[in-house]
Amino acid sequence: MTMPAPVFVFLVLGFQASADVTYRSLYQDGVDAYNQGQWSGCYTHLMDALQDYHKYHQEMTQCWKQCRYGNGEAGHFDIDASNFLQPQYLDMASAMSECFQNCRVSKFPDRTDFPEDSEIDQNFEDHSLYDYLQICAYKSGQLEVAISATFTYLAAHPGHEDMTSNINFYRSLPEAQDSFFYDREKPQFKLSYSKALDSYKKQDWLGTVRHMEESVKLYYGEVQNCLALCNAPLEPLKLERMLRKISEAAEESDRKRILRDHWSKILECKENCRTKLDLLENGSILKEHYNYLQFSYYKINDIKRAAGCTGTYLLINPTDESALFNKDYYSRHHQATADDFKPRTDAVQYVTEKNKDALLLQLVRHMRTEHSTHRSFSQDLERHDDDTAPSPAASREIFGARSSAFLKELNDFRARRGITEYGGSETSFNSRRVAADGVIGADQCEQLMHLASVGGASGNMFRGATDYERFEGFTVSQAAELAREGLVSAELVRLFLEASEAGRAYLAKYLNLKINLMFQHTELVCRTALDTERLESNKPRRPVHSDNCFIQRDGSCLKRPQRQTHRDFTGLLYLNDDFEGGDFYFAHRNSSEQVTLRPKCGRFIGFESDDYHGVLPMTSGRRCMLATLYTFNPATQDLARAETQTALRSSSTVRTGRVTSRDFQLLLDRKGARVSLAEDDLSGSQRVAVDSFTTEDQCRQLIRLANMGVTSDGYESARDRLSPHTNYERFTGITVSLAAKLAAEHKVTTDAVRLYLSVSQDLLEMARLYLTPNTSLYLSYTHLVCRTALNDKNVDRTDLSHPIHSDNCIIQPDNSCKKVRPAYTERDFSALLYLNDDFNGGNFFFTHQNMTVQSSLKPKCGRVVAFNSSHYHGVRPVLTGQRCAVATWLTLDKNFEEPGHSAAWDVLRQLDSGTFGPDEHSHAEL
Numbered sequence: 060m061t062m063p064a065p066v067f068v069f070l071v072l073g074f075q076a077s078a079d080v081t082y083r084s085l086y087q088d089g090v091d092a093y094n095q096g097q098w099s100g101c102y103t104h105l106m107d108a109l110q111d112y113h114k115y116h117q118e119m120t121q122c123w124k125q126c127r128y129g130n131g132e133a134g135h136f137d138i139d140a141s142n143f144l145q146p147q148y149l150d151m152a153s154a155m156s157e158c159f160q161n162c163r164v165s166k167f168p169d170r171t172d173f174p175e176d177s178e179i180d181q182n183f184e185d186h187s188l189y190d191y192l193q194i195c196a197y198k199s200g201q202l203e204v205a206i207s208a209t210f211t212y213l214a215a216h217p218g219h220e221d222m223t224s225n226i227n228f229y230r231s232l233p234e235a236q237d238s239f240f241y242d243r244e245k246p247q248f249k250l251s252y253s254k255a256l257d258s259y260k261k262q263d264w265l266g267t268v269r270h271m272e273e274s275v276k277l278y279y280g281e282v283q284n285c286l287a288l289c290n291a292p293l294e295p296l297k298l299e300r301m302l303r304k305i306s307e308a309a310e311e312s313d314r315k316r317i318l319r320d321h322w323s324k325i326l327e328c329k330e331n332c333r334t335k336l337d338l339l340e341n342g343s344i345l346k347e348h349y350n351y352l353q354f355s356y357y358k359i360n361d362i363k364r365a366a367g368c369t370g371t372y373l374l375i376n377p378t379d380e381s382a383l384f385n386k387d388y389y390s391r392h393h394q395a396t397a398d399d400f401k402p403r404t405d406a407v408q409y410v411t412e413k414n415k416d417a418l419l420l421q422l423v424r425h426m427r428t429e430h431s432t433h434r435s436f437s438q439d440l441e442r443h444d445d446d447t448a449p450s451p452a453a454s455r456e457i458f459g460a461r462s463s464a465f466l467k468e469l470n471d472f473r474a475r476r477g478i479t480e481y482g483g484s485e486t487s488f489n490s491r492r493v494a495a496d497g498v499i500g501a502d503q504c505e506q507l508m509h510l511a512s513v514g515g516a517s518g519n520m521f522r523g524a525t526d527y528e529r530f531e532g533f534t535v536s537q538a539a540e541l542a543r544e545g546l547v548s549a550e551l552v553r554l555f556l557e558a559s560e561a562g563r564a565y566l567a568k569y570l571n572l573k574i575n576l577m578f579q580h581t582e583l584v585c586r587t588a589l590d591t592e593r594l595e596s597n598k599p600r601r602p603v604h605s606d607n608c609f610i611q612r613d614g615s616c617l618k619r620p621q622r623q624t625h626r627d628f629t630g631l632l633y634l635n636d637d638f639e640g641g642d643f644y645f646a647h648r649n650s651s652e653q654v655t656l657r658p659k660c661g662r663f664i665g666f667e668s669d670d671y672h673g674v675l676p677m678t679s680g681r682r683c684m685l686a687t688l689y690t691f692n693p694a695t696q697d698l699a700r701a702e703t704q705t706a707l708r709s710s711s712t713v714r715t716g717r718v719t720s721r722d723f724q725l726l727l728d729r730k731g732a733r734v735s736l737a738e739d740d741l742s743g744s745q746r747v748a749v750d751s752f753t754t755e756d757q758c759r760q761l762i763r764l765a766n767m768g769v770t771s772d773g774y775e776s777a778r779d780r781l782s783p784h785t786n787y788e789r790f791t792g793i794t795v796s797l798a799a800k801l802a803a804e805h806k807v808t809t810d811a812v813r814l815y816l817s818v819s820q821d822l823l824e825m826a827r828l829y830l831t832p833n834t835s836l837y838l839s840y841t842h843l844v845c846r847t848a849l850n851d852k853n854v855d856r857t858d859l860s861h862p863i864h865s866d867n868c869i870i871q872p873d874n875s876c877k878k879v880r881p882a883y884t885e886r887d888f889s890a891l892l893y894l895n896d897d898f899n900g901g902n903f904f905f906t907h908q909n910m911t912v913q914s915s916l917k918p919k920c921g922r923v924v925a926f927n928s929s930h931y932h933g934v935r936p937v938l939t940g941q942r943c944a945v946a947t948w949l950t951l952d953k954n955f956e957e958p959g960h961s962a963a964w965d966v967l968r969q970l971d972s973g974t975f976g977p978d979e980h981s982h983a984e985l
Contacts, residue, residue, distance in 0.1 A: 082112035098198035122162035123287035186215040206239040248277035264358040275348040285332035326420040370400035459571035500909030504660035532584035536699040566665040579690040588677040603650040606668040614648035625695040626668040630687040633658035638680025646671040723828035742913035745927040758894040758920035768793035792844040799963035822890040826925040837956040851939040866928035885955040890925040893918035898940025
């Protein structure tokens with residue numbers, strides 16, 4: 060596995076590799092020269108080989124980082140435990156591989172072939188090459204290189220007898236200077252770390268801080284470089300070979316095994332990166348950075364930073380007694396607050412990614428032994444004698460503490476989605492059971508009932524657990540087949556997926572899970588009462604049962620593979636209540652009723668799959684619900700569901716994007732733009748997303764103009780606040796009138812204002828041609844806005860940058876929306892142009908009427924989203940950085956046309972003609 064490209068501390072000027080001359084061929088030439096005793100040739104070839112090796116790998120590092128974080132949609136798919144086996148990973152992998160290959164060819168256009176790693180590469184990685192180099196350098200009279208090469212080899216192979224002897228020999232030479240004894244492959248951060256230790260020994264606290272801060276920054280950069288090269292299995296030849304194996308695999312288990320092996324290489328490489336770079340003789344070098352920093356900051360009386368470094372140290376090692384003592388000391392004697400001890404953002408990101416990768420690696424290793432034991436993955440995580448893989452302590456905890464802070468977060472989660480607790484309390488349930496109302500709304504229930512009426516006849520139909528009911532059910536993949544046949548719309552299939560996801564998301568939140576909860580099986584099921592006369596006399600019911608074990612006569616439950624032991628939790632989301640009987644109940648171990656719940660639209664019940672439960676008899680009518688089984692084990696997740704999601708995004712047989720007008724397409728062609736998300740992708744009609752609507756240069760120009768904006772502009776009631784919606788951001792805006800005024804005052808360029816006006820006119824035309832092509836449409840209000848995070852440390856925010864709302868009506872307590880003032884009822888359509896993506900958070904999203912998320916998209920330069928103004932939508936919190944956009948609201952009523960546009964154009968014309976100067980701007984009618 061390719062390891063990091065370390066900082067190369069010597070260069071041979073003038074060398075330039077060609078298509079036929081690469082570090083591999085140069086290395087071979089050097090070894091051949093060594094065998095022939097041609098010492099000067101050996102020295103030259105090996106030095107050139109090292110230079111080309113480092114240059115090549117430094118460029119490849121940049122290519123992988125560029126393709127992972129900046130390659131359009133390829134970088135938007137975040138790998139986690141719920142999706143690393145799913146089809147969209149292969150789509151993303153293919154996109155990354157293609158991007159990497161294009162980047163590699165652009166970096167090395169003269170090279171026609173990029174062979175895979177060989178034994179030669181291993182000689183560079185483990186520094187064995189320096190064995191040859193030290194001899195050839197010594198024989199060629201290059202003493203410094205000979206000594207440093209020996210030192211470098213010995214650093215990688217400590218205790219090597221011959222090299223130790225060579226070092227002692229070199230030390231005996233009078234011409235050997237102390238400066239010759241250094242590791243040529245020592246990472247730059249370690250050089251800074253050594254300088255920091257020297258300053259520390261001299262009690263130069265400012266010097267210690269300076270070098271240690273530099274070192275920790277370089278350390279994180281070195282880790283990222285190393286992790287980037289761990290994507291080597293995605294190189295074109297390797298990926299092509301893996302995809303071929305997957306396509307040839309006869310069984311799904313074989314495909315999973317291939318992906319498991321693929322991920323093992325990537326994740327073990329990442330683990331090796333972090334272990335190797337963090338290795339210190341007496342512990343962790345990363346941890347020691349913050350140890351030295353906290354003490355040095357204390358010595359220069361910077362208590363706030365000392366506390367921050369203490370908190371960061373405890374993030375890495377939460378039980379360290381000295382750090383806990385320091386925290387107590389700073390709190391008691393220097394009044395350090397909880398906020399002062401917040402870990403640094405870069406450390407939080409590092410630890411989070413490390414823990415995620417460790418958990419993924421544990422999952423992959425668990426898959427190797429899944430067939431040899433009946434233990435569930437959750438049981439493996441809870442074991443304290445786990446011998447499968449080292450992992451962070453946090454990964455052993457499936458459920459987080461139900462602290463007051465968590466319960467507040469849970470209540471906020473419910474409030475945002477319009478979810479209420481069943482019965483107003485949790486007293487009837489333990490912490491592993493949940494019942495809630497409002498998980499989906501009445502309109503969604505109605506649509507899913509329609510889907511059930513169509514799909515029931517073509518799904519699985521059989522008698523239920525009794526002879527008095529008919530059971531009908533079908534899965535998401537069967538629903539997708541109905542869409543392909545034209546029997547239902549793709550939007551209904553998408554709703555099926557989204558409604559089940561709403562239940563899963565709430566259950567995971569309620570349980571405060573620390574690992575991913577994945578779909579194992581999802582089915583839309585209905586039970587219909589049949590023989591009600593016989594039913595009254597016999598009183599049958601759905602027997603008490605468990606979803607993952609066999610109930611025994613003594614009340615115990617026996618787990619056997621045929622009973623789906625990998626099911627960890629169950630979720631039931633009800634769609635109706637217009638039937639009699641059919642109540643759900645939890646049962647005691649003796650099968651007696653414990654708690655009974657009445658189904659109704661939007662009511663969700665979640666519980667552990669080994670929990671005993673049953674159903675009272677149906678006496679009349681039809682009872683429907685989404686029944687979902689969840690698992691913690693990615694090897695047993697429902698990949699057919701993931702394939703259906705992929706098909707909904709990409710298949711023309713399922714996608715229902717509208718046929719667009721020729722004029723619309725001509726407008727996109729003129730701007731070099733394209734539709735990236737159509738109506739079905741965004742889960743609603745009269746919605747579209749377009750990419751590349753503006754250039755990067757235009758985005759930068761508009762952002763510069765936006766930074767001249769007014770705080771809380773457009774919100775008169777919030778003039779005394781930084782943002783009208785949140786305390787964690789600054790909201791600034793600039794209207795077209797203000798922009799023209801600033802141009803007249805020569806505070807901004809006329810080109811910037813002209814661009815602002817032109818872009819908003821283009822947004823109007825694009826929205827008109829797509830959303831309402833046969834009618835006139837007018838700009839009602841235009842706003843160039845930015846949302847800026849006030850504190851980059853507030854990464855755990857639960858609020859929204861812009862709460863869920865509609866642009867032309869006021870949402871009522873029952874989630875309906877009234878078109879009354881002060882709402883801007885004249886607005887018919889909205890169009891937003893995003894200007895950047897160099898921030899965290901801030902995603903735009905649409906919701907259902909009950910506030911559950913329908914679809915979302917990530918802003919980036921040139922991306923437009925246009926939609927009906929009545930649609931519910933919101934903005935995720937901007938956690939770090941600044942998010943800017945041009946927002947336009949459009950109306951069908953000319954009486955509400957925005958007057959500022961024509962006035963602004965008049966100002967620009969006067970400025971262009973020199974009608975008035977900088978002191979005469981008040982002449983313009985603004």
